[in-house]
Amino acid sequence: MIPFDYHNAQTVKEAAALIDHRSVQAIAGGTTLIDLMKLNVLTPASLVHVRDALPSGVSSDDQVLHIGAATTMAELADAEKGGRAFPVIRQSLILAASPQIRNMATIGGNLLQRTRSPYYRHPDMPIDGHAITNHGEGVDTAMLAVLGNSGRLVGMYPGDFAISAVAFDAQLELSNGETNRRVNAREFYQVPQQKEFQYSTKLKPNEVITGVIFPVSASLKNSYYFKIRERSSYAFALASAAVGLDIQNGIIRRANVGIGGLGSIPWHSAAAEQALTGQAPTDDVFRAAAQAALASAQPPAGLEYKVTLAQRTLERALQTLRDDGPLDDDALWAMQHGRSDTQPTQRGA
Amino acid sequence: MNRDDKKASGSSGAVGVWPRRDFLKGVGLAAGAAATTSASAATASQQTEHSSATPTQREITLTINKQKITQPIDNRTTLVDLLREHLAMTGTKKGCDHGTCGACTVHVNGQRVLSCLTLAATIDGADVTTIEGLADGDELHPMQEAFLRCDGYQCGYCTPGQIMSGVACIEEGHGNGSAEETREWMSGNLCRCSAYPNILAAVRQTSGAEPASDPAEQTS
Numbered sequence: 156m157i158p159f160d161y162h163n164a165q166t167v168k169e170a171a172a173l174i175d176h177r178s179v180q181a182i183a184g185g186t187t188l189i190d191l192m193k194l195n196v197l198t199p200a201s202l203v204h205v206r207d208a209l210p211s212g213v214s215s216d217d218q219v220l221h222i223g224a225a226t227t228m229a230e231l232a233d234a235e236k237g238g239r240a241f242p243v244i245r246q247s248l249i250l251a252a253s254p255q256i257r258n259m260a261t262i263g264g265n266l267l268q269r270t271r272s273p274y275y276r277h278p279d280m281p282i283d284g285h286a287i288t289n290h291g292e293g294v295d296t297a298m299l300a301v302l303g304n305s306g307r308l309v310g311m312y313p314g315d316f317a318i319s320a321v322a323f324d325a326q327l328e329l330s331n332g333e334t335n336r337r338v339n340a341r342e343f344y345q346v347p348q349q350k351e352f353q354y355s356t357k358l359k360p361n362e363v364i365t366g367v368i369f370p371v372s373a374s375l376k377n378s379y380y381f382k383i384r385e386r387s388s389y390a391f392a393l394a395s396a397a398v399g400l401d402i403q404n405g406i407i408r409r410a411n412v413g414i415g416g417l418g419s420i421p422w423h424s425a426a427a428e429q430a431l432t433g434q435a436p437t438d439d440v441f442r443a444a445a446q447a448a449l450a451s452a453q454p455p456a457g458l459e460y461k462v463t464l465a466q467r468t469l470e471r472a473l474q475t476l477r478d479d480g481p482l483d484d485d486a487l488w489a490m491q492h493g494r495s496d497t498q499p500t501q502r503g504a
Numbered sequence: 505m506n507r508d509d510k511k512a513s514g515s516s517g518a519v520g521v522w523p524r525r526d527f528l529k530g531v532g533l534a535a536g537a538a539a540t541t542s543a544s545a546a547t548a549s550q551q552t553e554h555s556s557a558t559p560t561q562r563e564i565t566l567t568i569n570k571q572k573i574t575q576p577i578d579n580r581t582t583l584v585d586l587l588r589e590h591l592a593m594t595g596t597k598k599g600c601d602h603g604t605c606g607a608c609t610v611h612v613n614g615q616r617v618l619s620c621l622t623l624a625a626t627i628d629g630a631d632v633t634t635i636e637g638l639a640d641g642d643e644l645h646p647m648q649e650a651f652l653r654c655d656g657y658q659c660g661y662c663t664p665g666q667i668m669s670g671v672a673c674i675e676e677g678h679g680n681g682s683a684e685e686t687r688e689w690m691s692g693n694l695c696r697c698s699a700y701p702n703i704l705a706a707v708r709q710t711s712g713a714e715p716a717s718d719p720a721e722q723t724s
Binding site for chain 2: 249
């Protein structure tokens with residue numbers, strides 16, 4: 156880690172005036188930033204601590220769910236009017252990271268986490284400004300994007316909560332301390348442009364995320380986050396699906412679909428939603444939606460499996476939601492761990 | 505003159521090369537001086553650095569295991585380094601140093617966090633509890649007793665983090681549900697010896713979900 160200046164901001168205005176997101180970066184929980192600074196991948200000259208400056212707390216009514224940017228992942232997951240009321244939000248948070256990290260990481264920072272691709276995380280690897288044309292020998296490619304990559308090798312967005320944000324059409328509140336604006340999460344993230352190795356955002360210099368707003372809907376209440384990973388807990392997604400269904404009289408009135416673990420940005424699938432809306436919730440309809448969701452996939456060599464994996468992840472998520480409704484925690488562990496042992500473990504059994 | 509020639513002339517103490525014995529003496533002197541540097545001298549040198557173009561020093565105050573400390577630190581100092589390197593509290597372990605193993609888990613303001621990803625400057629004024637702060641004198645914390653009873657380790661390196669996480673896991677209300685629930689809420693602490701069954705037993709016994717017993721005695 157190179158030396159840096161440190162400033163503890165008390166107000167959004169004070170913080171925003173300093174932060175340019177390049178040489179002067181915001182630090183809240185620090186779980187992404189400190190990790191990448193230790194690797195000398197991020198080398199800001201100055202850090203501005205924003206945790207005391209940003210609003211925190213969760214509130215909701217019949218219309219909207221509002222989340223302050225400094226709310227931790229753990230606080231949002233456990234909030235009666237947050238994660239406890241909206242399954243996909245709780246599930247995409249508690250399946251995202253360890254309890255320790257969820258106590259540290261804020262929602263604002265969580266939305267901005269960087270790709271986990273080793274091409275980005277290793278300072279010897281070419282990064283932004285240098286297009287990657289070939290796989291490095293022995294480099295783990297699972298964190299490269301399959302969707303939204305323009306046929307190039309670019310980093311995959313690794314987060315889970317942001318998948319829920321784009322699936323359920325959340326808005327981000329951005330502020331420079333004087334003027335505030337809202338940007339749809341679906342537009343906030345920009346796929347990597349020429350030579351960029353990972354996504355960019357609509358966040359301007361001297362602007363910070365101050366909140367997240369979800370419109371409350373029947374499908375947000377009837378929702379599910381299903382995550383496939385290399386081990387049953389505490390790992391990034393190989394593929395995941397944030398789904399919500401509003402089924403009335405046997406017809407899907409409204410569907411929300413987000414896909415994680417594949418996109419260069421948190422992936423909202425309008426194609427899948429279109430294939431579901433107005434249809435009966437049958438396996439055939441789910442399969443067609445999953446195929447539509449992955450129709451634009453351009454898997455790098457070796458990642459073809461992710462297309463099939465993501466289709467089956469989405470199909471199964473929709474089936475589980477249709478058949479079992481929103482899952483409680485115990486059902487979630489059973490699904491994620493692949494076992495439902497509720498008895499004390501007996502050693503040597 | 506090639507590299508081997510240089511080496512040969514160096515060992516014979518030729519002009520321009522520091523004789524090995526004198527070099528070692530010099531190092532010894534420097535090390536001794538550093539070791540006996542007074543606190544005021546150290547502060548003075550830090551202030552000198554502080555006034556340079558890139559000020560990176562600050563002073564923070566923390567309450568660690570009920571004891572208030574004030575410590576000058578470099579901005580880059582993480583909590584685990586503050587504990588281990590500045591305060592010689594080596595109970596907290598540094599594993600991966602990147603937030604993937606949980607060995608460095610401590611409690612900050614009553615919540616379990618990873619001290620390796622916690623920039624010390626960001627928690628100025630906070631209340632910190634480490635593994636050294638769990639026992640009451642010679643009386644071990646029930647979780648420490650349970651790890652002994654259940655043999656919840658082999659090498660023991662992850663143990664301080666496991667114990668700090670286990671205590672928090674119970675406080676958060678995830679210690680007396682299903683075994684699956686506790687497994688999930690302990691999943692941020694890796695154990696390369698894979699003592700997981702006994703770690704799980706220790707946490708569940710401490711929470712009261714299982715009666716206190718030695719898991720080995722259940723083996724037939």
